[in-house]
Amino acid sequence: MRSSSLSLSLCGLTLLLAGCGQPPEPKFSLNAKTAALTPAAQQLISEALVENFGTPNNLVAWQELPIDYGKGSPTAAEAHRQADGWRLKEGRDLYMVHCLHCHGVAGDGNGTTARFLNPRPRDYRQGKYKFKSTAGGNRPTHDDLMRILEEGIAGTYMPSFALLGKDQLGLLVDYVRWLSMRGEIEEGLAIELAQVGLKTADLERTVREQRTEDKSVTLDTVRDELLAEVKASWPDTVAEKAKDVVDFWNEANNAENLVMPVAKRVVADAESIARGRALYLSKENKCSDCHGPAGRGDGPQTEQFSAIDGASPARNYDEPGLRDAWGNIIMPRNLTRGVYRFGRRPLDIYRRVHQGINGTPMPGFGKTLKDEQIWDIVNYVLSIPYQDGTAPAPEGVAGGETVPETASR
Amino acid sequence: MSLNSKRFWRAAAMMGCSSLCLAGTAALILTPPRAAEAQGPHPVQIAVATQAVAPALAEATVGFADGAKLTGSVSFSDDFKALAPLVAKGGSTKDPAVCGASEEIPNEELVVNPENKGIANVFVFLPKAPTGYKAPKADKELIFDQKNCKFLPHSLCIQVGQTVKVLSDDGVPHNTHTFPLRNAGFNQTVSPNDRKGVELKYSKAEKLPIEVKCDFHTWMKAYHLILDHPFMAVSDANGKFEIEGLPAGKHEFTVWHEKKGYLDKKLAVEVKAGESKSVDLKYGAKQFATFEGPQPKSTVVSLTK
Numbered sequence: 001m002r003s004s005s006l007s008l009s010l011c012g013l014t015l016l017l018a019g020c021g022q023p024p025e026p027k028f029s030l031n032a033k034t035a036a037l038t039p040a041a042q043q044l045i046s047e048a049l050v051e052n053f054g055t056p057n058n059l060v061a062w063q064e065l066p067i068d069y070g071k072g073s074p075t076a077a078e079a080h081r082q083a084d085g086w087r088l089k090e091g092r093d094l095y096m097v098h099c100l101h102c103h104g105v106a107g108d109g110n111g112t113t114a115r116f117l118n119p120r121p122r123d124y125r126q127g128k129y130k131f132k133s134t135a136g137g138n139r140p141t142h143d144d145l146m147r148i149l150e151e152g153i154a155g156t157y158m159p160s161f162a163l164l165g166k167d168q169l170g171l172l173v174d175y176v177r178w179l180s181m182r183g184e185i186e187e188g189l190a191i192e193l194a195q196v197g198l199k200t201a202d203l204e205r206t207v208r209e210q211r212t213e214d215k216s217v218t219l220d221t222v223r224d225e226l227l228a229e230v231k232a233s234w235p236d237t238v239a240e241k242a243k244d245v246v247d248f249w250n251e252a253n254n255a256e257n258l259v260m261p262v263a264k265r266v267v268a269d270a271e272s273i274a275r276g277r278a279l280y281l282s283k284e285n286k287c288s289d290c291h292g293p294a295g296r297g298d299g300p301q302t303e304q305f306s307a308i309d310g311a312s313p314a315r316n317y318d319e320p321g322l323r324d325a326w327g328n329i330i331m332p333r334n335l336t337r338g339v340y341r342f343g344r345r346p347l348d349i350y351r352r353v354h355q356g357i358n359g360t361p362m363p364g365f366g367k368t369l370k371d372e373q374i375w376d377i378v379n380y381v382l383s384i385p386y387q388d389g390t391a392p393a394p395e396g397v398a399g400g401e402t403v404p405e406t407a408s409r
Numbered sequence: 410m411s412l413n414s415k416r417f418w419r420a421a422a423m424m425g426c427s428s429l430c431l432a433g434t435a436a437l438i439l440t441p442p443r444a445a446e447a448q449g450p451h452p453v454q455i456a457v458a459t460q461a462v463a464p465a466l467a468e469a470t471v472g473f474a475d476g477a478k479l480t481g482s483v484s485f486s487d488d489f490k491a492l493a494p495l496v497a498k499g500g501s502t503k504d505p506a507v508c509g510a511s512e513e514i515p516n517e518e519l520v521v522n523p524e525n526k527g528i529a530n531v532f533v534f535l536p537k538a539p540t541g542y543k544a545p546k547a548d549k550e551l552i553f554d555q556k557n558c559k560f561l562p563h564s565l566c567i568q569v570g571q572t573v574k575v576l577s578d579d580g581v582p583h584n585t586h587t588f589p590l591r592n593a594g595f596n597q598t599v600s601p602n603d604r605k606g607v608e609l610k611y612s613k614a615e616k617l618p619i620e621v622k623c624d625f626h627t628w629m630k631a632y633h634l635i636l637d638h639p640f641m642a643v644s645d646a647n648g649k650f651e652i653e654g655l656p657a658g659k660h661e662f663t664v665w666h667e668k669k670g671y672l673d674k675k676l677a678v679e680v681k682a683g684e685s686k687s688v689d690l691k692y693g694a695k696q697f698a699t700f701e702g703p704q705p706k707s708t709v710v711s712l713t714k
Contacts, residue, residue, distance in 0.1 A: 137594025244591050284600050306627050356596045361624035363584035367607040368600045
């Protein structure tokens with residue numbers, strides 16, 4: 001017994017002394033869409049990314065991107081702040097300490113802890129953010145991301161980092177935006193190359209098809225032909241993708257894209273709440289199809305099968321349930337619990353109803369409902385935790401006929 | 410700062426061991442993160458050579474006077490067995506009183522006319538506007554309707570900035586959820602029987618047609634092609650299409666279909682001023698073949714190997 005524990009501790013000591021001598025170098029992982037490409041095409045993307053973004057240990061600050069990298073000042077007290085690009089570096093160092101274990105080195109939402117979490121940490125690389133003040137699929141503003149870092153996301157594993165202070169949070173926000181832009185460019189390029197036919201699976205099929213007619217065709221000839229076409233305009237393709245991404249992030253600050261109610265909030269009295277409930281249950285809006293008649297997030301839509309995005313031939317997932325843009329099953333919010341992901345201010349709920357939630361099936365009602373009606377729904381939603389969910393559906397209230405609760409089960 | 414003059418700051422810095430260890434497996438903090446970094450090389454500013462800039466198209470003309478025309482037909486060269494409907498008549502589990510109540514909801518992945526073998530929903534378009542061409546503003550309002558829980562039309566050609574009215578002729582709410590790559594996504598509900606419509610606009614051209622879905626009715630799918638010029642068309646139920654007002658000269662069209670993707674990447678056509686040119690495109694079962702066997706049922710645990 002004693003000898004075994006001795007050998008164990010010896011083993012541990014050896015590990016301590018030798019094991020951490022050379023830890024693996026952090027790497028930006030490949031997007032699954034890039035990994036599906038033929039190796040030569042992967043290399044093309046990797047090279048473009050290394051050129052414009054560097055590696056985690058050797059960052060490159062691309063001046064085209066709308067990010068404040070930090071201008072060096074020769075009089076700065078800290079030595080590292082005397083050189084240009086210090087904000088990005090400090091952001092990275094903070095990210096590596098606080099964010100990496102869930103969100104991953106590349107911001108792929110696939111850190112070591114991620115597989116144990118539900119909901120999964122955000123994968124920044126699509127530029128899709130759920131919780132923001134901007135319309136539709138627009139990117140979030142700096143303040144939106146700042147708010148998430150300061151307050152955390154209620155009902156998830158995302159904690160508040162307010163103790164880091166505003167300065168450090170600002171650095172983190174910019175590093176996350178930088179990771180997001182890097183990921184968006186990678187994803188854009190990968191989609192482009194996949195469309196050309198450079199996916200490994202597609203290439204193999206093309207070769208099989210062509211070989212029935214011409215036996216001299218090999219994988220190499222087909223691939224090289226496609227690659228030559230791509231390479232001819234590759235710098236332009238990368239520049240164009242970058243421009244798209246820059247435009248997207250600049251658009252986030254466009255005041256026109258900020259979602260603000262036109263009408264003042266309707267007083268949350270019993271009548272407004274009743275109108276809100278009627279709208280919630282109505283045949284016109286069908287909030288209850290997903291969120292359930294009592295707001296428990298168990299509507300019949302959660303038992304429908306969703307189609308797999310981009311699958312050919314078209315087919316559904318084996319498991320029923322609503323899916324988000326990342327292919328995860330998501331449940332509609334259980335409104336009886338009073339936990340709201342992006343804030344419980346009436347304005348926050350207003351924005352969710354008005355614009356929907358980006359990257360999820362939740363649609364916006366801003367184009368079909370009037371502001372007053374949305375406020376009624378907001379008032380009702382905020383009152384659900386205190387409501388009797390089993391009360392009969394209201395009748396004859398503005399908002400129209402209500403859905404029979406068993407109709408689409 | 411133009412896109413062609415790339416400038417970088419190469420922030421060359423090795424991270425301290427603490428960050429490295431965190432990225433790896435063990436967390437053994439030896440030095441504060443920035444101690445090692447201070448000794449590293451200072452960031453260097455690197456100027457990358459500028460690429461050649463295309464000459465500015467100052468004298469871009471609005472429209473062309475040539476008025477050449479391309480007409481054509483797309484047909485299926487093999488026997489075609491109609492695809493099984495997505496939802497049989499009266500077989501919908503969602504909104505059965507409306508969706509598929511009066512007639513079945515067809516699978517529009519590949520639609521071939523049984524009489525003349527014409528393939529519908531084939532996009533034919535110029536990937537880029539001809540040199541020196543400035544597209545006239547598209548004033549015509551397009552209608553994107555929904556009936557029997559199906560998008561009408563299934564395929565729509567839209568010019569950048571053109572207004573699309575999303576209507577609904579169904580007694581249930583729909584949502585129009587677009588999945589563009591270069592535009593911001595759009596996901597808004599459309600009220601039941603809304604004949605006034607919800608406005609949808611795109612601000613940038615897309616490379617290929619994009620998907621449009623409805624999350625209420627998961628089978629609903631349509632395609633929008635958004636370009637910054639009007640030289641695009643989609644084949645009708647007889648497989649016929651027509652592109653008007655083309656400048657004279659050689660053009661390379663893209664032929665694309667949702668089931669296969671590219672049917673033709675570079676369909677070379679030469680048109681003469683004031684004349685109409687006709688092309689007949691034929692594609693067989695082989696061109697549309699996809700692997701229909703059982704799908705692998707594996708779970709991706711990690712994407713990083």
